[in-house]
Amino acid sequence: MEEQKVLINQDLYNQIIRKNANKFSNLRVITGYSSAKFLADLHREFPKLKMTVYIGMAEDGGVNKDDHQGYCDLSKDPNLEVYYHVEKPGDHRKIIDFSNQDGEHASYIGSANFSSNGLTSQMEIMTEVTDDLDDLFLSAKEQCLLCTDSQVTKYVTLTDSEATEKKRSVDDEEIDYDSELFLKKSDTQKYDGSVSVSLLFDKYDYDHTGINAAEPYVTIPQPIACVIPKNKIFSLTIGNKRYHGMRQDDLGRNIVLTDGDWLEIVAKYLKLNSKPVKRKELENKRCTNLLFIPKAEDMYEVRFIEVDEGV
Structure with a gap:
């Protein structure tokens, strides 16, 4: 054997x-x-x-x-x-x-x-x-x-x-910016109803908030105008895997995963080297935000927004 x-x-x-x-x-x-x-x-x-x-x-x-x-x-x-x-x-x-x-x-x-x-x-x-x-x-x-x-x-x-x-x-880190998982910032306007969310939003405490929080989350900068449903679980497709998320806190600003970990997912695709993730490292990877693109009712495709070189 x-x-x-x-x-x-x-x-x-x-x-x-x-x-x-x-x-x-x-x-x-x-x-x-x-x-x-x-x-x-x-x-x-x-x-x-x-x-x-x-x-x-x-x-x-x-x-x-x-x-x-x-x-x-x-x-x-x-x-x-x-x-x-x-x-x-x-x-x-x-x-x-x-x-x-x-x-x-x-x-x-x-x-x-x-x-x-x-x-x-x-x-x-x-x-x-x-x-x-x-x-x-x-x-x-x-x-x-x-x-x-x-x-x-x-x-x-x-x-x-x-x-x-x-x-x-x-x-060395093998980030494939040409894959369908990444989207240039200049192309985000093509997707009607899409929502940009931040990986690290609270500039006063990056090390303990956002994807670095005990229960990692991503943040909707303008939650009041957001079309993503509150008090309801919705589907998120990231790469070839499906997760489920929901909006939390009083304003519904933060999105957590019920069956996944934002930090692990982001670290996997951006090949991150530190925990907690540093804002500067995200900037070096040219990605500080995700884009939620509506595909059907309560279903979204998640793309990494790549900041165009030279911007």
Whole structure:
């Protein structure tokens, strides 16, 4: 009988890194992105662990100048090597493989980058596998250069922090602004009877209201003129899933879900990195509001309003 794979979707750093780092002598990693600080902290915690890290999106997304210098400094230690992927297409796989000289392995694949965000704060999933991963790592190495190689800058753009974060926000987080779930703000006027709602409305307490509230809600800025029914449950379609909502409080300003969680839904589609969600992060994702589009009586389609670039 085939052994059932266990999915790891929380506490990844402890469940994967700390669980194995003292048991094994070697660690090799393929990741889309990482950071010098994360590798330095990991190396400080497990100095005897020999690490080889392949950063797969280096050629495509660039490497922050400070990170590059950090990687080069770390690579002076014989127990740590950092490689940049320099061929197209970029390598967006996430593979973590611990091993010993006797051939024992603990290997994981999934969605988490080898970074602090990927392994501690973002919603990610990994699973342990027993496959032989040698060919994958050999292939990765053949398409990489050591970060200290004199030819690196011919292939990899060294960027300033702001440019790197903007690229990472769109590419690494994989927000598909072209999907039907997103709607440009300039196009919202096309939908008669639609209602715009705010994810975070109370500017005096963003951390504890809206989608950050104990019972998350979205807010109708002008509830008196709103056509969404009060004191009545209505249907909301978000992506390929249907939920049910209702207006709460005296003015009917806030909309809660009776069978879902606004924070989880918004975090899923906007690939949010923090809890509580910061207003600035929503702005960086170009989305602070949703649009409820009427489809039938008491039925609405929900779209994320994307602020047009340059606006």
